[in-house]
Amino acid sequence: MSAPHIAGRIYEPAAYAANSLEGCYWVQTAPDTASYPHFDGEGTVEFAVIGAGFTGLSAALRLAEAGADVAVLDAHPPGWGASGRNGGFCCIGGAKASSAQIGARYGAAEAAKFHAAERAAIELVSERITTLGLSVDRHSQGELQLAHSPKMFAQMRAEAAKLSATYGTQTDLIAPGDLARMGLNAQGTHGGLRLDLGFALNPRKYALGLAQAVQARGGRIHSDSAVLSIAREGEYHVLTTAHGRLRARHLLMATNGYSSDTVPRWMRSRYLPLQSSVLVTRPLSDDEIAAQGWSSDLMAYDSRNLLHYFRLMPDRRMLFGMRGAVRWTAASHHAHRAATRAHFDAMFPAWRAVETPHFWSGLVCLARDLVPFVGALGQGENAYAAFAYHGNGVAMGSWSGDQMARLAMGQPTDLPNFFQRSPQRFELGPLRRLSLPLALLQYRLKDALS
Numbered sequence: 001m002s003a004p005h006i007a008g009r010i011y012e013p014a015a016y017a018a019n020s021l022e023g024c025y026w027v028q029t030a031p032d033t034a035s036y037p038h039f040d041g042e043g044t045v046e047f048a049v050i051g052a053g054f055t056g057l058s059a060a061l062r063l064a065e066a067g068a069d070v071a072v073l074d075a076h077p078p079g080w081g082a083s084g085r086n087g088g089f090c091c092i093g094g095a096k097a098s099s100a101q102i103g104a105r106y107g108a109a110e111a112a113k114f115h116a117a118e119r120a121a122i123e124l125v126s127e128r129i130t131t132l133g134l135s136v137d138r139h140s141q142g143e144l145q146l147a148h149s150p151k152m153f154a155q156m157r158a159e160a161a162k163l164s165a166t167y168g169t170q171t172d173l174i175a176p177g178d179l180a181r182m183g184l185n186a187q188g189t190h191g192g193l194r195l196d197l198g199f200a201l202n203p204r205k206y207a208l209g210l211a212q213a214v215q216a217r218g219g220r221i222h223s224d225s226a227v228l229s230i231a232r233e234g235e236y237h238v239l240t241t242a243h244g245r246l247r248a249r250h251l252l253m254a255t256n257g258y259s260s261d262t263v264p265r266w267m268r269s270r271y272l273p274l275q276s277s278v279l280v281t282r283p284l285s286d287d288e289i290a291a292q293g294w295s296s297d298l299m300a301y302d303s304r305n306l307l308h309y310f311r312l313m314p315d316r317r318m319l320f321g322m323r324g325a326v327r328w329t330a331a332s333h334h335a336h337r338a339a340t341r342a343h344f345d346a347m348f349p350a351w352r353a354v355e356t357p358h359f360w361s362g363l364v365c366l367a368r369d370l371v372p373f374v375g376a377l378g379q380g381e382n383a384y385a386a387f388a389y390h391g392n393g394v395a396m397g398s399w400s401g402d403q404m405a406r407l408a409m410g411q412p413t414d415l416p417n418f419f420q421r422s423p424q425r426f427e428l429g430p431l432r433r434l435s436l437p438l439a440l441l442q443y444r445l446k447d448a449l450s
């Protein structure tokens with residue numbers, strides 16, 4: 001079934017088409033055998049969740065565990081969005097604003113609460129994987145940031161102790177001369193810093209595992225059920241799909257980079273989707289791994305603003321991702337694939353002849369003030385949203401969905417107050433994507449000079 005058109009989305013239609021998932025390596029690693037019937041007819045539910053990614057599924061799981069009546073509606077099957085097609089770094093992050101900016105804007109106590117949330121988010125995913133018995137190809141103890149210049153390494157050295165204190169965990173500074181010995185040889189890197197937090201996983205296996213857990217606890221999941229409009233009738237939100245109308249006492253929006261400016265209208269211009277893209281090699285032989293000198297299973301990224309992220313997976317394929325495409329057309333997809341491959345070749349020259357049969361893109365989500373949102377859509381509306389993890393939503397999306405469910409149930413949360421602000425609108429409204437080329441250029445210049 002092809003998805004009906006959801007109005008008010010700011011990318012080309014191809015970004016939202018079912019086949020935008022083509023080329024995604026994860027699909028072949030985890031076929032989805034469950035069934036998620038589309039929503040049909042008239043119905044009533046206590047809690048309706050729109051979006052079946054980490055945010056929506058995590059919210060639905062918390063609600064279902066509490067015995068609540070919950071239905072999740074998605075235009076596509078669970079995990080079709082960013083959640084089933086990301087790099088699988090379950091790590092700290094969620095804001096693009098720096099720790100110092102968050103402290104300056106909202107105060108030290110709020111910054112501390114945010115850092116506690118980043119940690120709690122990783123712990124939540126880890127705990128769910130364990131308690132639900134999910135098999136998600138987990139690897140990597142902690143994360144590694146590689147300096148893209150000697151200057152950045154000097155900065156890492158200066159900030160290592162502070163980072164340890166911020167997250168209450170160990171950091172290991174790796175001198176440039178030690179990288180190759182540790183199986184971390186990438187061209188153009190100048191030392192690194194390992195933070196003993198986080199791990200890597202197969203995101204599709206995790207997303208499908210969450211979906212099964214929701215169903216097993218009585219939650220309903222409807223795919224092919226794009227919500228085309230939301231209206232208010234008395235105490236109910238009425239969600240209209242191509243085949244039905246669902247009345248819900250509580251509404252939870254979990255649409256992140258796939259949001260629209262009209263469903264609901266409140267979302268208008270409060271989010272900005274941005275593309276991230278990933279390529280995956282065929283399995284590498286031992287000789288190929290030795291030739292490049294990258295044999296570590298640590299998930300890694302570099303210190304650029306427009307960062308590269310990469311990891312050698314348990315099946316010996318290398319995953320490599322980066323951001324930067326601003327349009328979603330066949331031509332831009334082709335060009336960005338070539339650009340990503342060129343960046344990969346520059347960092348891993350011994351693998352220039354290695355095929356990369358998998359390449360795909362997806363939408364992450366930014367907020368105008370560069371921090372996540374989890375909160376209410378106005379007073380007394382019984383409507384909530386969680387979005388804007390700035391490309392780091394494996395852990396933060398899972399946690400934010402969980403917190404949103406608690407809000408919706410009237411339970412206490414661990415949310416920093418600033419998560420619950422009213423998110424500013426982007427200045428250019430429906431044309432806000434036009435701001436991206438200049439912003440990306442500024443980041444590129446910054447990276448070149450740092």
Ligand SMILES: Cc1cc2nc3c(=O)[nH]c(=O)nc-3n(C[C@H](O)[C@H](O)[C@H](O)COP(=O)(O)OP(=O)(O)OC[C@H]3O[C@@H](n4cnc5c(N)ncnc54)[C@H](O)[C@@H]3O)c2cc1C
Nearest residue numbers: 051053054055075081082083086087089227362392393394
């Ligand atoms: C290529 C790529 C690599 C990434 N790598 C990482 C990484 O390594 N680590 C990390 O932490 N984060 C990463 N991210 C970001 C992370 O994937 C996201 O932050 C996270 O998955 C967001 O989850 P979500 O549930 O909020 O949204 P999504 O998973 O995007 O789900 C939103 C869902 O909403 C549905 N939807 C939207 N509107 C409607 C509607 N009107 N009706 C019905 N359904 C609707 C969509 O169909 C979609 O399924 C990456 C993202 C991409 C694209």
